[in-house]
Amino acid sequence: MIKLSKSGWNNVIIFVVMGFILLINVVNKKVYSPETDKNANQALTILGQNQVILTLSIENVVLVERIARTWRARPGNISGQALEQMMMSWQQSSGELMIQAPEIDRQFALNVTLDIAGQSQPLQLNVYATEQQLLVFNQNTQQWLALPIEIYGQLFPQEIFAN
Numbered sequence: 008m009i010k011l012s013k014s015g016w017n018n019v020i021i022f023v024v025m026g027f028i029l030l031i032n033v034v035n036k037k038v039y040s041p042e043t044d045k046n047a048n049q050a051l052t053i054l055g056q057n058q059v060i061l062t063l064s065i066e067n068v069v070l071v072e073r074i075a076r077t078w079r080a081r082p083g084n085i086s087g088q089a090l091e092q093m094m095m096s097w098q099q100s101s102g103e104l105m106i107q108a109p110e111i112d113r114q115f116a117l118n119v120t121l122d123i124a125g126q127s128q129p130l131q132l133n134v135y136a137t138e139q140q141l142l143v144f145n146q147n148t149q150q151w152l153a154l155p156i157e158i159y160g161q162l163f164p165q166e167i168f169a170n
Contacts, residue, residue, distance in 0.1 A: 051152060052101040053132070053143060059124040060097060066118055069167055085166040096161035097121075102143070102154035109142055109151065111135050116144075117163070134162070 011019065054060070063071040071080045071094065078090045085093065116133040123130055131146035141154040141162075 051104050052099060053152065053154075054098060054121070054123070054130070058098075058126075060094065061122040061124055062120075063094070063097065063122075064120040065163070065167070067120075080167070085164060089164055089166060093161065093164055093167070096158065100154060100158050100162065102141075102152045102158075105142075105151035105153050109137075111137065111142065 059073075061073050069080060069082070069084075071078055071090065078094050080086060080090055113133070113135075116135055119132040119134055121130040121132065128147065133144040133146065135142040135144070136156065136159050139156060141156050141159050143152040143154065144150075145152065
């Protein structure tokens with residue numbers, strides 16, 4: 008065994024612990040590196056995490072606005088639990104990021120504008136429903152997101168457009 012003084016052994020322990028911390032960081036960066044995430048199809052939410060919706064406008068016909076912790080829709084075709092569920096769907100729905108833009112007829116888009124707390128510019132979305140999936144184009148980031156078609160009914164309940 009190597010004969011070291013007490014302060015010598017303390018230095019050895021400090022350097023071993025620092026080396027172990029560096030090893031953990033290197034392994035962590037290789038496992039969770041952003042380069043591997045960019046290559047894989049990511050599941051992304053329509054909104055970023057921890058973003059708070061202040062208002063949601065659909066085709067400038069329906070306006071949903073936050074009032075404290077509740078929501079109010081104008082016109083008032085939808086309210087209560089159904090409106091809460093709709094807004095929760097906007098907050099939590101996720102899909103896959105599309106690398107290549109799909110070929111669709113852009114005149115059939117539903118234009119959605121979201122005012123997000125802390126952002127000066129509103130979030131502009133174009134939503135397209137196809138037979139297989141729901142496509143969301145984020146005009147701010149120029150990205151396409153593909154969601155399951157079943158989410159359409161949660162994002163746009165029938166009551167919202169009822170007259």
